[in-house]
Amino acid sequence: MDDLSDIDALKTSFREVLDTEAGTDWALRHFDHVHGMSRPLWDTIVGLGWTALAVPEAHGGLGLGIDALVALYEEAGRVVAPLPLLSTMLAADAIARGAGAVQQADWLPMIAGGTVVAVEPPAPLHSPTLTIARTGDGWRLTGTTRILDAADADRLLHLAIATDGTLHRLLLVADGAERQPLWDHGHTLSDIHYHDRLVPDDAVFPSSPELEDALAVHAALALAAEAVGGCEGLLPLTIEYLKTRHQFGKPIGSFQALKHRIADHRTRLEGDRLLLAAATALAVAGDPRGPSEASAAKALACANYAELARDAIQLHGGIGFTAEHACHLFLKRARLIETLFGDAPVHLARAVRALDLEIAA
């Protein structure tokens, strides 16, 4: 696996596979019929070892860092992939950081091998709504929570607050969560209820504000990368349309008002990309400025993606308004990830802590 160690080479390989396996036509067919992940595509990427990328080598993974995952998230974003990547990778990250040795040995190889895990967002981005209380034979879990991808997941990684106020993560078997369709057909949402559900000790591990914050950085980088990837997928599609489509006897891309909007989108993308790269580098280096920069990247890239996706349909005119064209897949994904795992106010508030500024989210 030596050749995978170079991030650029990795990224190229992600792109080649996804272009082949999950191009625009494929995506339109998938999104037309399914609400949720593509199991065949997931099996393909599991087979390619992508789910093992960031799992520690001791547990059957490649032990690569967040930079490798960022490359994957970006490429998945470029094709609006219907995959529970962030859910599963974030769960693996939580387990690798916080679970006990036996738990890690049980769970991480399973994830590397393709088990899909849905995960509750990190605590800084989401106030836990589940509570656990200690009983003689383990824990009792109560409450309602809403999780992305749970209907497709084999396991759920919950976040719960104990009676003493400490945070815990719980890995439970997913047992038929209700499948609420999203406008983005690549994912689903589930409301999950527990009432005094007994959870054995070996399914629980303690979390901490530090661990949750690390997960928040992971999530922020992941969604910033997905947004950058989305722009990288959608912008060329739109430019190509402007070059091809003719009205009033010329390609509509020759109309300056449209050109200028494209130029603005492209310019913003350049900023998103370089901010993401810088934030990723800080995270890899464990730099204390990492969380702020990651949140800055998330807020900016997701906002710009949503705006590009909004305008792309307009730039496509009528065809962009049809379900037969891929534009709307990008728009719906953009609107989802803008909100998911902390919306703009949440991440901007985290970002400006680097200025010693505490503001409301």
Next chain:
Amino acid sequence: MDDLSDIDALKTSFREVLDTEAGTDWALRHFDHVHGMSRPLWDTIVGLGWTALAVPEAHGGLGLGIDALVALYEEAGRVVAPLPLLSTMLAADAIARGAGAVQQADWLPMIAGGTVVAVEPPAPLHSPTLTIARTGDGWRLTGTTRILDAADADRLLHLAIATDGTLHRLLLVADGAERQPLWDHGHTLSDIHYHDRLVPDDAVFPSSPELEDALAVHAALALAAEAVGGCEGLLPLTIEYLKTRHQFGKPIGSFQALKHRIADHRTRLEGDRLLLAAATALAVAGDPRGPSEASAAKALACANYAELARDAIQLHGGIGFTAEHACHLFLKRARLIETLFGDAPVHLARAVRALDLEIAA
């Protein structure tokens, strides 16, 4: 004066005079050398009876309503007139609504006849900073306040809060207020300090929240009108430039990106205009929805004016960046009136009270 009773005819006459007396070239010369009002122009409009428009007939005025003043503010805004119109007319309004009979008889004919009055903003738009306390021989005035146009004024109409919490208005002789230059050379700002200044009874009259609210409506309509007028002056100037200026062998107005911006500005102006007209009609009718609508008009028109003025310089390119071209007069006026007498948050908060929504300003 019967022919003045028709607002449209009035408006036309305002426009004709101001175009002749205060056109762009004249304005550029004035703004180049002076900070503050044009006394000759003021004398001209006093001579034409404009300062008597809204003064009650019993006190030597024409007794016209706010709709006549709105027409005047709009036309003055169109030429970025360096006149203390709002200051003086708002003072007259306050006096006509709240002062005693003797005070009115003393003061209103004076204002109709050309006395310039600077006025502190109405209470809902500005927390009073002056305090007055009753003494045997009148009132004692203390505090610091900041007033527009005070350096050019003959009188100052203050707002002060008494020890029992009631609001009062005080008309004092202006004695040489310091002249702080503004970026908008048509006005100045003065910080005025009082320490235990004795004010006789006959210079004081009680105000009330209702009176102050009526003044706030007047001010909001005035600045909305000035903003609408400013757009009406600046937009044709900019369109004309786009038709005339050639680059790359064609008029720059043929470049679609510029056209589309102009179209957006023009469209917004149409909304500003009709909202102003509706708000003015409500005020004339004494409709309880008037204050909300006036504030909505002020917030919207001033924001759109500021944005048009910002873009107009850009659309003019280099020439717009020079002091020799009138663009910057509009920009500086737009930025001033956007802030003056309540900025956007203040007026938006007032506006949405019509939705039973109380929000922070």
Next chain:
Amino acid sequence: MTSPLAAAHDLDSFRAAIRDWLPGAIPADWKGRIRRESEEGYLAVQREWYRAQTEAGLATAHWPRDWGGADLSLAAQVVLYEEMARADAPNTDLFTVSLYHMPATLFAYGTPEQRARYLEGVRTGGDIWCQGFSEPGAGSDLASLRTRADRRGDVYVVNGQKIWSSYGVFANYCLLLARTNQEAARKHDGISYFILDMKSPGLTVKPIRQITGEAEFAEIFFDDVEIPVENLIGAENEGWRIAQSTLTAERGLLIFENSERLVHAVRRDAARYRDLFARDPAKAAAFAGFYPRVRALKHMVGELLAQLERDPHAGGEIATYIKLYWATLLQDYNGFTARLDGLDALIEAEPLRCAGQTPDDTMYAFLKSYSWTVAGGSNEIMRNVIAERLLGLPR
């Protein structure tokens, strides 16, 4: 119950009568039925609601008395739409072309036979009409359309393709623009206007699914479709001019209805988000920022109606500004409220059609808003028109 039309002589009485009439006339649980039954439910609601209006004489009350209407004044129509918006009644979007464009066209250019047959079909038969204007290669540049109608004896033979035909899947008839002269010097001059029976042999209709999940639009394919010569509207090659002059037949009222619904939605949203705004002043401030734009729109539409009341052919300029203002505001507003709703907005819901542009499902409303920014003259076309035709900027 007597028809509210009996009270139409006085606007206040008419308003009171409409208020009395509406609760019994609005299809019961219409939102629930559409949500549960999807397109079937939508069609049933539309037909029931149209029938209720027809029975009260209200659907075609704005038509001249001579043609079965009641000469209802514009002011009274405004009252009707105001009250419908206030009562949150469904709109009658399936019948827009039937009630406005088709009759306006036939009143002005139709033959007596055409009027007798097709007006009655709408008034009592509930006929649904669509328009066949746009083509894959002729959208913003409509005049470059290529669907051809060749005269052969007593018929025109039509070949080509139309697209973006609203309600084309459900329509009984279509107002069709097709090229009858391939050699005309100006491309606008070779176009004719036809009444097309949607059951004609050789005609295929295919729904276009939109990003909202609905299929409001259709493609229409013509393979030697025959149209009898008596279905030509006006003179041959005069179609462009006729269509242009009747395209804006609904001018004012539909935008009035939509803007009224937006005004109500904003009021409803102020209540709905009250707690959120109390917690989050930044969101409250952003919401407040929309309010003046909504008020301005309302007054722009009011001005358009005032102009139309003075002269039914007036209002072209302000209608142009309104189209751009409304489309932009609608997309901005629904994009914003969908953000306020967070993840809730992102749960896909059965489209609540005919509820106006601001139903409670904010993401649906946001997606649907493109039907205003793109269709009927895209924002870009409107900006061109404003800059070039209204402000005289050079082409």
Next chain:
Amino acid sequence: MTSPLAAAHDLDSFRAAIRDWLPGAIPADWKGRIRRESEEGYLAVQREWYRAQTEAGLATAHWPRDWGGADLSLAAQVVLYEEMARADAPNTDLFTVSLYHMPATLFAYGTPEQRARYLEGVRTGGDIWCQGFSEPGAGSDLASLRTRADRRGDVYVVNGQKIWSSYGVFANYCLLLARTNQEAARKHDGISYFILDMKSPGLTVKPIRQITGEAEFAEIFFDDVEIPVENLIGAENEGWRIAQSTLTAERGLLIFENSERLVHAVRRDAARYRDLFARDPAKAAAFAGFYPRVRALKHMVGELLAQLERDPHAGGEIATYIKLYWATLLQDYNGFTARLDGLDALIEAEPLRCAGQTPDDTMYAFLKSYSWTVAGGSNEIMRNVIAERLLGLPR
């Protein structure tokens, strides 16, 4: 005190040396002097500050050793600018053309005599250079310039007019573009590049007052102005190509300096507005919205510098994005902070020149931001370039 250059072999040592050197080198109370003494104060500060840098060998340290420089690496120059921004030192804007464009041009295209004379004039004589490019009829469309230089024996005789010449009022010399061939097929091909002595007879310089009150720009009028043939740079009619290739000589460093100053300003503003933000969450949220853009800009500039370190001729693409990103951000940000300052911002202040683009006078900074959105390729020109040259959209 030894020059910080002695420590330039190691970036950390160099940074430390610069930090030691700066406090004694920055003209004392320079902001106060400019505020009190206006243009006089500004010129005095510029000259003192330039002299201090010259004495330490820093002003021209980026020049090659052969021509009196110190071959200072780009990385070291970045450190120098970082520290200057951090210390809130004045920038050296009066000498920008002297230190970057003129030497880059003469290094590549100058004669040995030109280099010897003019480089030395800058290095030790403090010569100020300006550019004579734009004309009233040739702004965005620069190649259509019409100022003509006609060869007559040993001189070129120049007639015409230039505009927007930065610091033209103070300049000793000018890099002049003028048309030497009226018949060239392409308008770019008839242009030559000259060294113009600003004391030449027949030359009139007129300051252009800006909306900020400054007169940073000048108009230059030519009435039979003679330029000796030895002042031609490169070959006749090659001027357009030469000027294009050296226009971006300062690429990276000036934008780096400016963006660093913005980064510092935003940090300062976060502290300055702390109380306001605590009271007003909506304003705090709007401020926070700028932060990611500022970070993105910083990293874009970092990427440009990294590219330039690998290849001094690289970075054209990202520099184009940066120009538009920076200009837009700068105007938005200063427009916003001026609003935060309310009436205080609207009080006219003596322009605090050479403080970078974000001094404490927010309205001045906002007005001044047009010098980035309009000049050196307006936002509109940058968007054209991005769309057409970088993205391949059709003209």
